[in-house]
Amino acid sequence: MMRTEDLPFSRTDFGEDFIWGTATSAYQIEGAVDQYGRGPSIWDPFVRKKGKIKDGSNADMACDFYQRYEEDLRIAKSLGLKHFRFSVSWSRILPSGVGTVNQEGIDFYNRVIDCCEKLNMEPWLTLYHWDLPLALEQQGGWKNRKIIDWFSNYTAVCTEAFGNRVKNWIVMNEPMATAGLGYTTGLHAPGRRGLFNFLPVVHHLALCQAEAGRIVRQSVADAYIGTALSCSFVEPASQDRKDINAARRADAVMNRLFIEPALGMGYPSDVFPYLAQIKRYVMPGDEDRLAFNFDFIGLQNYFRVMVQHSYLRPVLWLKEIPATIRQKPVTAMGWEIAPDGMYDILNQFAAYKNLPEIIVSENGAAFADELKDGQVEDIARTNFFKEYLSAILRAKRNGVNIKGYFIWTLMDNFEWAEGYSARFGIVYVDFASQKRYIKDSGKWFGRLLNDR
Numbered sequence: 001m002m003r004t005e006d007l008p009f010s011r012t013d014f015g016e017d018f019i020w021g022t023a024t025s026a027y028q029i030e031g032a033v034d035q036y037g038r039g040p041s042i043w044d045p046f047v048r049k050k051g052k053i054k055d056g057s058n059a060d061m062a063c064d065f066y067q068r069y070e071e072d073l074r075i076a077k078s079l080g081l082k083h084f085r086f087s088v089s090w091s092r093i094l095p096s097g098v099g100t101v102n103q104e105g106i107d108f109y110n111r112v113i114d115c116c117e118k119l120n121m122e123p124w125l126t127l128y129h130w131d132l133p134l135a136l137e138q139q140g141g142w143k144n145r146k147i148i149d150w151f152s153n154y155t156a157v158c159t160e161a162f163g164n165r166v167k168n169w170i171v172m173n174e175p176m177a178t179a180g181l182g183y184t185t186g187l188h189a190p191g192r193r194g195l196f197n198f199l200p201v202v203h204h205l206a207l208c209q210a211e212a213g214r215i216v217r218q219s220v221a222d223a224y225i226g227t228a229l230s231c232s233f234v235e236p237a238s239q240d241r242k243d244i245n246a247a248r249r250a251d252a253v254m255n256r257l258f259i260e261p262a263l264g265m266g267y268p269s270d271v272f273p274y275l276a277q278i279k280r281y282v283m284p285g286d287e288d289r290l291a292f293n294f295d296f297i298g299l300q301n302y303f304r305v306m307v308q309h310s311y312l313r314p315v316l317w318l319k320e321i322p323a324t325i326r327q328k329p330v331t332a333m334g335w336e337i338a339p340d341g342m343y344d345i346l347n348q349f350a351a352y353k354n355l356p357e358i359i360v361s362e363n364g365a366a367f368a369d370e371l372k373d374g375q376v377e378d379i380a381r382t383n384f385f386k387e388y389l390s391a392i393l394r395a396k397r398n399g400v401n402i403k404g405y406f407i408w409t410l411m412d413n414f415e416w417a418e419g420y421s422a423r424f425g426i427v428y429v430d431f432a433s434q435k436r437y438i439k440d441s442g443k444w445f446g447r448l449l450n451d452r
Contacts, residue, residue: 008386009393011080011449019404020449021083021122022076022426023362025129025173028413029065029072030089036066037102039095041131042141042182046189055419062414064434066108071436073115075427076410079442080449083122085361085406086112087129087173090154093161097133098150106161113165124168124406126228127155127212130178130188130416137190142178142201145281148208155212159219167224170298170361171212174230175205175258187417195315199278203286206261210292227262228298228361231255233344237308237321245271246309246318253316254305255348263352264291274315296403298361299349303331304341332366333422337384339391346395346402357403363388364408366415366422369439376428376439385441407445411436 011020027043034040047058065072076084090097092105109125116123128151132141136150155171177188179201186193209227216225232254236247248271256268257275266287269275306326310319323329323336330336342363349355365384369376389405396402412425420431426442429435438446 019083021406022081022410023085023406023408024410025087026089027131029063031062031064032066033060037104038092040134041091042134042137042189046191053419055421057419059414063429069112070115077119079446085124087126089131091133097136123166125166126170126173129173142204147204151208152211155215163220169216169225171227172209173228176230200281203278203281206290210290213292224295226294226296226298229258230300231345232305233341235306237306242309246307249316250307261290294356296357296359298359300362301342301345303335304338332368339387342388343391343395346400350400357401359404361406362408364424366424369423378439378441381441382444
């Protein structure tokens, strides 16, 4: 018999049609980076630069999903997860970013889709999850306006290859991370630094977000199309006017920057005047091209943010107050565990007029997992999921149109700049042997979703 404290809610509390899935990304799990016709992506040279990856590792092998996809999908299925989100590696499909298509890449993703179909799992295809072909970065990457044509061509290749088999499409994964971490702070590939990169990259990402949506709409019958945006509820450190305005600026960048152009509202320069300078990169017709009627918005939330005004931080004029300073519980990444922040950001997005359905397309936590006798007792992660799902259920019951939830992530993987030092999976991976072990949090999901 299930204990009440073990399952504080049931699967059916969310509704019989609620989508339960897990999310992954190509570069983080596939491996085989220089095999089967794949060309290099921006991450391949980046991971070999000294000091860029916390543990000095690379993703040459990662989780070996390229060879082990069937095993991994069977594990997901056993846990009651009926929806599988994966990204397509642009470099595996088009090794040079444009031009000749790599049939081996097409065949691989078709095998993954075949396996989903065999297991009665719904495939969810993400077009872009940060792994730009290196050949395109050498021509300017996301800063080059030509990327609108490059990305449109790539999208068309994917819809032709998979459009008759995949109905669920996510155009972008966290474009703000690409602009901020990849092209401004240099913490992610391609490692560019400088505020001068930010505005053109944002504009080109926003245009591609909408343009790819239109291509999928035209090419795939009955497609269900969305985009996945990173979001964190932002609070001011005090009710002082300067702190409140600092929080509004942070909110404009972290939460409003890509959803509002898609909704036809333009960029949020009302509270952050710096964004008005983006007009230097806006061409005639762009304002209309930014908008697209997505079927859903993927909301990806991990933590809450608190900020205060700072004269020492130009442009945004703010600084974040770390959760540890505020004596709040944190994950192994130092991110605040704040289920109320999930509830608040869901309601913030739901307040937009004509917002489509919301799917929580990523949510999860890293903790210092330890494998003992084939078991991982990750109580903290299980509690994290209970608390965040309770917040989601509360928002849903209060009228927020939430249709689904995707766990980040199925299995421990190459976690970008953290390397293998940050474990987010509900399945533990021994990277030396590539053996998988279902963690207690994964078993908890199995009980929830299998109703036993």
